[in-house]
Amino acid sequence: MADLPFHDRTDFDNAERGFVAKLTPAVVKAADGKVIWDNDSYDFLDADCPPTAHPSLWRQAQLCAKQGLFEVTDGIYQVRGLDLSNMTLVEGQRGVIVVDPLISTECAAAALRLYRDHRGDRPVTGLIYTHSHADHFGGARGVTDGDGIPVIAPAHFMEHAVSENVYAGTAMNRRALYMYGQLLPRTPEGQLGCGLGMGTSSGTVSLIPPTLDITHTGQEETVDGVRIVFQLTPGTEAPAEMNFLFPNRRALCMAENATHNLHNVLTLRGALVRDTRIWSRYLTEAIALFADHADVAFASHHWPTWGKDSIVTFLTQQRDLYAYLHDQTLRMLNRGMTGSEIAEAMQMPPALEAAWHTHGYYGSVSHNVKAIYQRYLGWFDGNPVHLWEHPPVEQARRYVECLGGTSAVVRLAERYIGEGDLRFAATLLNHAVFADQDNAQARNMLAQVYTRMGHGAENATWRNFYLTGAMELTGHPSAGMTKTTSPDMLRALTPEQIFDSVAIRVHGPRAWNERFTIDWHLTDTGKHHRTTMSNGALIHQESPSGDGADLTLRLTRQRLLGLLNGEGTDGLDHDGDMAVLQRLHAVLEDPTPDFAIVTP
Numbered sequence: 001m002a003d004l005p006f007h008d009r010t011d012f013d014n015a016e017r018g019f020v021a022k023l024t025p026a027v028v029k030a031a032d033g034k035v036i037w038d039n040d041s042y043d044f045l046d047a048d049c050p051p052t053a054h055p056s057l058w059r060q061a062q063l064c065a066k067q068g069l070f071e072v073t074d075g076i077y078q079v080r081g082l083d084l085s086n087m088t089l090v091e092g093q094r095g096v097i098v099v100d101p102l103i104s105t106e107c108a109a110a111a112l113r114l115y116r117d118h119r120g121d122r123p124v125t126g127l128i129y130t131h132s133h134a135d136h137f138g139g140a141r142g143v144t145d146g147d148g149i150p151v152i153a154p155a156h157f158m159e160h161a162v163s164e165n166v167y168a169g170t171a172m173n174r175r176a177l178y179m180y181g182q183l184l185p186r187t188p189e190g191q192l193g194c195g196l197g198m199g200t201s202s203g204t205v206s207l208i209p210p211t212l213d214i215t216h217t218g219q220e221e222t223v224d225g226v227r228i229v230f231q232l233t234p235g236t237e238a239p240a241e242m243n244f245l246f247p248n249r250r251a252l253c254m255a256e257n258a259t260h261n262l263h264n265v266l267t268l269r270g271a272l273v274r275d276t277r278i279w280s281r282y283l284t285e286a287i288a289l290f291a292d293h294a295d296v297a298f299a300s301h302h303w304p305t306w307g308k309d310s311i312v313t314f315l316t317q318q319r320d321l322y323a324y325l326h327d328q329t330l331r332m333l334n335r336g337m338t339g340s341e342i343a344e345a346m347q348m349p350p351a352l353e354a355a356w357h358t359h360g361y362y363g364s365v366s367h368n369v370k371a372i373y374q375r376y377l378g379w380f381d382g383n384p385v386h387l388w389e390h391p392p393v394e395q396a397r398r399y400v401e402c403l404g405g406t407s408a409v410v411r412l413a414e415r416y417i418g419e420g421d422l423r424f425a426a427t428l429l430n431h432a433v434f435a436d437q438d439n440a441q442a443r444n445m446l447a448q449v450y451t452r453m454g455h456g457a458e459n460a461t462w463r464n465f466y467l468t469g470a471m472e473l474t475g476h477p478s479a480g481m482t483k484t485t486s487p488d489m490l491r492a493l494t495p496e497q498i499f500d501s502v503a504i505r506v507h508g509p510r511a512w513n514e515r516f517t518i519d520w521h522l523t524d525t526g527k528h529h530r531t532t533m534s535n536g537a538l539i540h541q542e543s544p545s546g547d548g549a550d551l552t553l554r555l556t557r558q559r560l561l562g563l564l565n566g567e568g569t570d571g572l573d574h575d576g577d578m579a580v581l582q583r584l585h586a587v588l589e590d591p592t593p594d595f596a597i598v599t600p
Contacts, residue, residue: 004056004354005354005356006059008356011260011303011356012063014303014304016066017070017303017304017306019070020068020071020077020118021068021069021118022069023039023067023068023082023114025040026039026040026081029106030203030204031106034202036104036203037082037083037104037106037110038186039082039198041186042065042192042198044186045058045062045192047188050188051455053455054455054458054463056359057458057459060193060195060261060359061192061193061198063260064081064195064196066081066303067080067081068081072296072298072304073250073295073296075090075249076089076090076091076246076251077089077115077119078298078304079111079114082107082110083103083104083108083135083139084102084135084194084197084199084301085102085135085136085197085300086100086301086302087100087102087111087139088100088300090226091226092125092223093224093225094225095123096122096123096125096224097124097125097126097223097226098124099128099253099300100128100136100300101139101140101143102135102201103135103138103200103201103203104201104203105138105141105142105203106139106201106204107139107142107203109139109143112142112143124143124144125149126150126152127144127149127150127151128153128244129151129152129154129157130154130242130253130256130300131154131157131238131256132156132157132161132164132238132240132241133161133238134165134205136300137153137161137206138206139205139206140206141204141206141208141488144208146211151212152211152221152223153212153213154214154232154234155232155234156234156239157213158210158492159240159494160238160239161207162489162493162497163497163500164272166489166497166500166501167500167501167504168270170591170593172270172271173593174593174595174597175270175597177468178464178468178469178597179194179267179268179269179464179465180194180464181464181467182200183468183471183476184464184468189455191464193460194362194461195261195459195461196261196263196361196362196460197301197302204486205486205489206486207486207489208488209492215232217230217231217232218230226246226249227246227247227248228245228246229245229247230242230243231282231285231289231290233255233257233279233282233286235274235275235279236257236274236278236282237255237257238256241255241257243282243290245293251294251295252294252311253298253299253300254298255299255300256299256300257279257282257286258286258297258318259301259302259357259362260301261302261360261363262359262360262361262368263363264362264367264371265367265375266371267363268367268461268465273374273375275375276322276323276326276372277322280319280322280326283319283322284319287315287316291308291311291315295307296311297314297315314357318357320349321352321358324352325346325368326372328342329346329369329372329373330376332345332346333373333377336382338381338382338383339373339377339381340370342369342373343369343370346369361458361459363459364461393434393435393600395431396430396435399431400432400436401435406432406436406442409431409432410445412428413429413432413445413449417449422449422453426446426449429442429449430446432446433446433598433599433600434599437599437600443473443474443599446470450469450470450473451467453466454467472598473599490561491558495522495525495527495529496540496542498564499529499531499538499540502531505588505589505590505591506536506537506538506587507587507589509536510586510587511587514533514583514587516533516550516551516580516583517531517532517548517549517550517551518530518532518549518550520555521553521554521555522557522560523554523555524557524558527542528543529541529544530544530549533584533587549576551575551577551578552574552575552576553572554573554574555572559572563581566585
């Protein structure tokens with residue numbers, strides 16, 4: 001820590017370069033007056049770092065909190081600090097192209113107004129999504145209705161944008177409350193951002209489907225007179241992602257593949273494990289393709305980097321970061337080390353450790369290494385003892401019994417706290433809480449330990465997890481989740497995804513003895529689908545052959561969505577036994593959006 005170059009103000013200079021104007025006040029409200037974004041709540045970051053924060057994270061938060069409209073280069077502007085992500089605006093011959101319209105329509109509209117206040121009332125003439133995460137498309141309808149303009153995205157964008165938010169969306173949203181610290185106060189003791197930005201807005205999420213797919217590297221498109229050269233980068237920070245160059249502006253957009261922190265290989269809210277090997281290779285390719293043609297590199301988060309030498313250094317260090325984590329994890333796992341052992345043993349190269357943008361403010365070396373291990377070897381570390389362990393509550397009860405009861409465990413935890421071993425104190429107290437959740441002493445002590453661990457974390461998402469866990473242990477409600485399954489998202493579901501989303505709600509044991517087949521003829525697509533309940537599993541086929549359905553329905557895709565969400569059956573065109581629909585609904589289970597995390 002003492003070796004970090006706090007004297008180097010380059011990032012602060014770059015984060016302020018090209019400043020045009022702030023949004024004042026930096027507060028965005030929904031139509032009903034609810035505040036969905038408040039960047040002014042972070043004004044406390046103007047002070048020196050307090051003892052309740054890691055100095056490196058405090059510095060990152062100060063940088064991320066800088067808000068307003070900024071000129072990147074001639075004809076390219078960014079609005080930063082009005083949501084987790086940046087909105088980039090590229091001026092064309094007739095209007096402006098919007099790149100990544102934030103999470104919420106309300107924030108996107110506010111960002112566009114800020115731009116127009118200072119650059120004129122230019123129409124939106126194009127929309128580009130850099131990748132398939134909601135903070136890069138959710139605000140689309142806040143800037144355009146999409147009619148008559150190109151909407152550009154990487155190949156398979158819709159598939160991944162929708163599936164991530166539907167299949168495991170409930171669990172992801174619950175964990176996102178912890179990851180982004182959405183319930184924490186904005187104070188030196190509470191939420192300081194999330195490393196990638198300050199947080200996530202809580203407004204209206206929308207989705208306008210792309211009209212043009214980028215299918216290969218080297219593809220060129222011209223939008224409103226602006227020439228764009230694309231690099232497709234699937235499997236990096238998102239399953240569908242792309243970088244692109246504006247050659248006439250000598251400006252390179254790196255999407256979210258190179259930002260001013262170590263990114264997540266597996267985000268703490270949950271997602272598919274990303275491929276650090278291919279991520280690194282695409283960064284190498286980006287350097288080769290674009291470095292000689294760019295004077296500025298910018299991304300969908302943080303601030304730009306100017307000058308060819310600085311761009312090459314930045315991208316090279318980012319590339320080496322992911323390559324090193326991948327290769328060293330593989331080296332050590334092939335020597336028989338487990339994910340947690342590798343995470344403890346991993347030593348980063350001094351040159352990377354000395355660079356601010358390689359630090360783990362959002363991802364971390366520790367949880368990224370475990371994710372790489374998971375990608376290759378899965379959850380099992382090879383030790384037979386871990387094949388069939390008791391679940392958390394049963395395991396905790398046995399540990400606590402062996403240690404002499406809850407009071408004895410709490411006394412032991414006090415000793416480890418006194419010795420500064422907060423990690424093991426948390427482990428002991430977690431067992432005490434899971435064995436006896438009504439023990440107020442254990443809960444309060446674990447909350448205090450989590451608070452201290454959060455205040456000492458350089459990683460913002462670890463801090464938010466620890467502090468949110470402490471909050472819930474002391475009785476605060478777990479409310480405030482943001483829904484990403486908006487009407488636009490539901491409309492974007494393919495029939496296969498619709499049937500998948502029903503299949504994962506089937507309560508297996510309740511359906512063991514059910515056997516029925518439903519044929520679904522979608523009149524607006526001309527497609528035929530069959531679902532069969534078999535051994536507690538809902539099996540889906542497209543274009544089935546043969547007869548034998550218990551119920552045949554003829555309906556639109558929109559009616560299908562409503563029907564599976566409990567809407568009535570009046571006027572439904574059908575053959576067969578309508579009671580089969582009731583049998584299907586009877587075995588469906590709703591997800592639990594506020595399930596317990598820090599208590600049993």
